[in-house]
Structures are given as C-alpha cells and as structure tokens.
Amino acid sequence: MTATTLYALAGIALFGLGLHALIVRAHLVARILALNVMGAGVFMFLIAVAARNETPDPVPHALVLTGIVVAVSATALALVLALRVQAVRGRAGLAEEESPDA
Amino acid sequence: MTDGADTPSLVCLIALPLAGAVAAFLWPRRAPAVGLGVAGLLWIPVLGLLIRLVSQGEQQYELGGWAVPLGIALRADGLSVFLVLMVTLVGGAVSGYATGYFGGVCWGSSFSSLPPAEDGEDGRDGGQAHERAGFWPLWLFLWAALNALLLSRDLFNLYVTLELLGLSAVALVALADAPVALGAAMRYLLVSLLGSLAFLLGVALVYAGYGTLDLPMLKAALGGPVAPVGPVALGLMTAGLLMKTALFPLHFWLPPAHANAPAPVSALLSALVVKASFYLLLRLWFEVFAGVATSGAMRFLGVLGAVAVLWGSYQALRQPRLKLLVAYSTVAQLGYLFLLFPLSSAAAGGFTAWAGGLYFVLAHACAKAVMFLSAGSLMRAAGHDRLADLGRRCARCR
Amino acid sequence: MIPALDILLIVALLWLARQALVARDLFKGVVLFIAFGLLLALAWVRLRAPDIALAEAAIGSGLTGALFLSTLGRLRRMEREAGQAEPPPEDGRRGGWTGGFLTAAGTVLVTALLGWAVWALPAGAPGLGDAVQARLGESGVSHRVTAVLLNFRAYDTLLEVGVLLVAIVAVWAVARADFPFVTRNAEAGSVPPQQTALVNLLVPVMLVVAGYLLWIGATAPGGAFQAGAVLGGAGVLLLLSRPHWAVLPERRWMRTGLAAGLLVFLGVGLALVIAGRRLLEYPAGWAGALILLIEAAVTLSIGLTLTLLFLGGRPAAGDPAPTMTHTNQQP
Structure with a gap:
C-alpha cells in the first residue's frame, strides 16, 4: 500500500463521516458542515488520484479548484437560507411534518 | 458526425441565456424584456441545429479547439435536440406567463383589489417585488444550465451544469418568501447538494479508473476488463441523479418544493428540471454504461417507478391543496418514466418503449407546466389554493 | 513504506472531522472544522498540490470558516432577541436506537463498498497528465x-x-x-x-x-x-x-x-x-x-x-x- 492509496481511502472515509452526520444531525449548520466534510473527502480522493503519477496530473487539480469555488458558493447560499429558516420559525431545523406523506 | 465549427448554434444555445442572465442582473428594470428576447432569439439556434441534425446527422463542437479528452466537446444527437426543443417551447411559454405574473399587469386590475392570502401559505402576499428581483437572472441561469447539461458530453462539465441548475432552482423556490417555501427550499438544497456530491465522487472514480471524462471515450474504455470501479461509479452517479429526479422513495423533497414555489417556478421545476437529471440517467444507463448495467438493476428501477405511480397518485388524491395535488402527480408521472428502463431492454418492443417514453416526457412537460400555471392564476384569483373552497371563491370571481 | 508524517496527518484529519461533526456545541464544531481545513492544506502540500493548498487555506478553511462563524453569530443574536437564553437543544432525529444503528450500519456499508472499489482500482495510473504536457506549449x-x-x-x-x-x-x-x-x-x-x-x-x-x-x-x-x-x-x-x-x-x-x-x-x-x-x-x-x-x-x-x-x-x-x-x- 502506498501513501496515495491511503490518502484516497481517507478521502472515502471523510465522505462516509460526512454522510453519517448529514443524516443524523438535525441542526442545519451542522448538516451544512457535514456536506463540506463530504466535499473535502471527494477532493482528497481526486488529489490522491493525481498524485499517483511521477509528476502530478494537473487535470484533477483543476477540477478540485473548480469544486472548491462551487462548494463555497453553495455553502454561502445554504447558510443564508438556514438563517431565514431560523428567522421565520425560531429554530434552524427542518420539521418532519413538512413532508406531507412522511 | 459533423463538426459544427462554422455554425456555432450549439454555443449560442448556452451563451445566449448566459448573456441574458448577466444583462438581467445588471439592468433589473429591463429584465423581463431581456428574458422575452432570449426566449425568442433562442429559436434561431434551435431550429438551425434541428435542420443540421436532420440533414447531416449528429453535431459536435470542440470548445476552445481542443480535441477530447484534453478539451470538452459539445454534442447534439436526436435525444439532446428533442429535449432542447422541449425546453425552448416550455421555457418560452413560461417566460411569457412570468412577465404578467411578476409584473402583475396581465390578469386585470380586479385581482389586485382582492385581499391578500389570509394565511400567507402561498407566500405571494405583497412579496411580488421580492420575487421579481431574483426571478429573471436566476431563470436565465437555469435555462443556460439546462441547455449546457443537454449538450455536454463531459462528466465533470456535467457536474458543473448540475450545480448551476441546482443552485438556481433552489433560489427560485426560495423566492416565495413564506415559511413553508423556505423550509422546502432548504430541504431541496440539502438533497441537491448531496446528489451532486455523490455524482462528483462517481466522476472521480471514473477518472481514477479510466483516465477520461469524455462519455464516448469512457464507453470505449468500459469495454475492457471489468473492475469494480465501473459499477460502483455508476451506482454513485445513479444514486445522486435519482435524488435529483425524485424517484420514489427519494421523492420526499419534491412536493413541498414544487407546491410552494411561485407558479412559473413550479412549472419550470416540474416540467424541465427533474427531466434534466432523468435525461442524464438515460444517457448513462443506455449509452455509456450499457455493458455494465444489468437487467436486474433495470428491473429494480422499473419496480421503484411502478411503486411511485401508485404512491404518488394515492397521495395526490389525499391532498387538500391544489398545488400539492399537482406536485404529487409529478411524483407519479416520474414513476411512469422509469418504466422505460425494464421495457426498453425487453427483447421486443424496445423502440416502441423509447418512442412512448419520450412522447410521455414531452406530454408531461407541456401538461404539467400548464397545470401549474393555471393553478397559479387560480391562486391569484382566489387568494389561496385549498381545494374545498376554490369552487366557491372562483364562482364569485366571475 | 508510508512516511509516518502522512499516517499522522491522515489520523489527525479523520479525528478532527469526526470531532467537528459530533460536537453538540456548533461553535466548537466550526472551530474544529477550520483547524481541519488548515491541516487539509498541509495534506495537499504532501500530495504535491500547492495550488490547492493555497486555495484551501484561503477559501476552504478561511472564508468558509468566516461564513460559518458569522452565521453562528447571527443565529445566537436571533435567539437572544427571541428571548432564548441558550441555544435550544437540537431536535432528536427519528428512529431512536434502532434507527441510529441502521443509519450507522448503512453508512459503514456504503463507505466499505466505495473503499473496496478504490482498493481494487486497476494497476497503472491512467490520466491526462501526458496530454496536457504535450500541448502545454500552445496554451x-x-x-x-x-x-x-x-x-x-x-x-x-x-x-x-x-x-x-x-x-x-x-x-x-x-x-x-x-x-x-x-x-x-x-x-x-x-x-x-x-x-x-x-x-x-x-x-x-x-x-x-x-x-x-x-x-x-x-x-x-x-x-x-x-x-x-x-x-x-x-x-x-x-x-x-x-x-x-x-x-x-x-x-x-x-x-x-x-x-x-x-x-x-x-x-x-x-x-x-x-x-x-x-x-x-x-x-x-x-x-x-x-x-x-x-x-x-x-x-x-x-x-x-x-x-x-x-x-x-x-x-x-x-x-x-x-x-x-x-x-x-x-x-
């Protein structure tokens, strides 16, 4: 096993950690944090893939740079929405009753 | 396959709404005119592309002049152009409706004298300026994302179009500034981001295993020795796209989001946005990963579709509000679409299944858009959309 | 042989991510997440990706962290204005013990499946590095x-x-x-x-x-x-x-x-x-x-x-x- 494989597997583990927190946490800020950790996991996997070569493959690097900017955009929108949810209902969580057939 | 360097209709289909979005952002007062202009002008490249497709076959455009796999290519085949036509048709109609809806002029001044919705459920009580402020740039970005998604053949580029699509769709839902709509938008955003991340990890696995992001090249590479990375990547991307397409049991976010958005937005989401991720599923399962996808998996998707038809229809009948009823009907209709998976792989009748499926996509897009737009007008007239009281209220409007 | 520094870094990253995600105190969670981001930048350096390290330190950790902190500040202020002395306890999620177990088991299963696919990646490192190098002069x-x-x-x-x-x-x-x-x-x-x-x-x-x-x-x-x-x-x-x-x-x-x-x-x-x-x-x-x-x-x-x-x-x-x-x- 090489260091890059270990980083790739660690990326998958981060994805799993984030996924679990996204499901079990109720507070919106915690769930947005979880999505960010999942994203970091995907990025780590991609960069580990790039590092398999003698000179790192620049394409995954470019993809991750794009991904980081997309992630911060999504996070900013999500946090503002969470604040609006808190403002109109007094707590930053989603109620189960919103899914009318749940 | 013809390279379309001399007629850049493929590029115009994406650049035109993108430029329109920037213009609508820079000059908010002229935004409705910009929107209508884009909706009209788009017919030129659409028809140009259609003519070339019929006369010369599949079109390709290498962006930046770089050949794949280094660069990104746009491609248009029959399926893509069919859906682009559908988007142009429905998008244009909804744009026309939206100028009146957000402008508040087309449906007669008598409605404005009606009292606002008493419970604020529809979020349209005095929030019109707010809705108008964001609608046009966001809708034009959404339009650019739809066209870009339908024409792209590069996996990572598809991820970027999915994010552009998802973020603008969520923001459009949140324009209806009511508590229910904000909660629905938040849930939609979480699902959309989770779906995108699953898709992105699938893309990363593909790149790790096959060293390319171009779909046709990936298809060729998948013909080689089987590694677990292929099916797992397909599974991840499928899971992400199923969330975005809201196939039962991943449909929970759809009814609140579609039912509580402003009417033109509900129409766009139900008619077009969910179809985009469905289209991508078709592309992946039947074209690129055709050798990987097993008939058992196809049957599984078909069963979920069948359950969605029953469950969605049952729930639709139980809803007390018109827009929720229409939204649940979308859940059921999406189920019908997934029947395409087992049917088209059947030995006989594959072509009939495809023709029927695509006809259904178009029919649903038109019908559901009109349905939501009508529901929006009814709601404007009555001030609410509770089914029990709608008849009485509308009788008085006449 | 994997350098000890990489193993240490990975263990620290996973631990920080875990702590950030389970923290009931969101402020603590966000601070741990920022530390996680800074350590991540170090991992990018180890993986020879200095471009990403720069972007991660500035955007991934810095600005994202600032966004989270400012959001928490605004949330607390809203809660104070609404007369809540302390942040309300987070709602329990559905399902109780069985639900929690099933969620955990499902996540572990998915993660293991993904890990297996990564582990079984075919030898060789396909990629576009050579193609980029070949056309770099024209770019x-x-x-x-x-x-x-x-x-x-x-x-x-x-x-x-x-x-x-x-x-x-x-x-x-x-x-x-x-x-x-x-x-x-x-x-x-x-x-x-x-x-x-x-x-x-x-x-x-x-x-x-x-x-x-x-x-x-x-x-x-x-x-x-x-x-x-x-x-x-x-x-x-x-x-x-x-x-x-x-x-x-x-x-x-x-x-x-x-x-x-x-x-x-x-x-x-x-x-x-x-x-x-x-x-x-x-x-x-x-x-x-x-x-x-x-x-x-x-x-x-x-x-x-x-x-x-x-x-x-x-x-x-x-x-x-x-x-x-x-x-x-x-x-």
Missing part, C-alpha cells in the same frame, strides 16, 4: 493547472464563474444584509482602533499579494482563484474593521464588479466566435494575454463576490421596494 501559459483551467477546460471555468454569480443573486434574493457586528449597541465607532490600524496595514499587503498571485499564475502555482480568495479575505477584513460599510446602499459598481468576470470571460469567448474561431479558441500568440485579461476580471469578481457573500445578504439600502425581506422579524 499560452507554462503552469499546467492554469493551462487546464483557463485554456483546455476553460468552458468549465466559465460555467463556474456563472455559479458564483448565481450564488450572489440567490443570496440577495433570499435575504437582506444583516451584518452581525452592526447592532444597536455596537455602532460603527466601537471597533478597537488597534484592529482598524492592523487592517489598514494588512489590506495593502493583501492587495499586493493578490496581484502577485494573479501574475505568477501563468508560470507557477497561483492564479485567479487564489488571488480572488486573497482579495475576498481583504474585503472581509475591511468589513470587520469598518462595520458602517456594511450598511452602505447598493451601488451600481457592485453589480458591474460582480458580473465583470463572467462578462469579460463570455465576451472574449464570443468575440472569438464572431472572429470565426471557436468559443475560447485563443489565436496563437494571444493566448497568454487573453488569459491574463480574463483572470484579472475573474479575480476582481471572485474577490467582490466572496466579500459580499460574507455580508450574507443584499446590501442594506438602495432598493426601491419596501417589501423586500425582513430578516429581523421573528414569527
């Missing part, structure tokens, strides 16, 4: 990541600049700016003068750094994203030291500046189409200059976008409609 820049971002896959970057603009339009549509540090009792003048002095010193330095990163991106790690991120950081510092700026009315230049990146990017692309070339197919000899032009505009827009995203909403005044939104209202 107009000598740094490979910049060549991919601004030339070979420039179309991705064009759409991504669109995503940034969508984010700001969306945030403006959803909320009115409600800057956490401008409250009734903490008016503009209450910022400690030392802080203002420090920011006055830092901001010019950051501007120079941003310019340098933009320029160096053609030949070495750096470029529009990193430069834009530093610019955004400078903007956030300015907002923190001059809270009254946060309530300035919306101005024409804001929209122009926000759209400049996409406008120039798309404009260059379409001008080339009109000139008979393809979208973003730079003519030989012009590639370097056009890339720098696009990058300069994109840097400006990224910096302004990140600053205004930190503001968390539409600038306070200057909009015609009084009914826009009402962030301060309680139910």
